Amino acid sequence: MKSTSLNKDRYTLNRTTLAQLFLLVLAIVAVVQVAVGYRLDTLNLIPCLFRTLTGLVCPGCGMTHACLAFARGDFLSAWQDHPFCFLLIGLAVLWATASGFSDRIWLRLSGVLRLLLVLLLSTGVLGLWVFRLLV
Secondary structure: OOOOOOOOHHHOOOHHHHHHHHHHHHHHHHHHHHHHOOOHHHOOOOOOHHHHHHOOOOOOOOHHHHHHHHHOOOHHHHHHHOOOHHHHHHHHHHHHHHHHHHHHHHHHOOHHHHHHHHHHHHHHHHHHHHHHHHO
């Protein structure tokens, strides 16, 4: 007798699936914001645990508001809330539409260049965080 277990590969949450889900939710949020005429970033949707515990902003604080602003086409507010939302959304589009292509490009880079890119991104995020803490 054959087993009727679920196909695990079909239901795996991988980078491509998560990127597609993120973009789908972002599109739905954009439609809701435009249709209702209500800015969803006025709600405290996802409270930051780090900020709640320490009273300080975390490196990701503002990302939800930035993505909501981006979704309604308010790119200046998105930039002011968290400029890395543009990178996040850009990577989500790339991974959702051309995951194999992005993997091939990434793997063609030398290990040193990949490390430098990761360090540059990390330094940018942490530098923005320190700047926000000081201002």
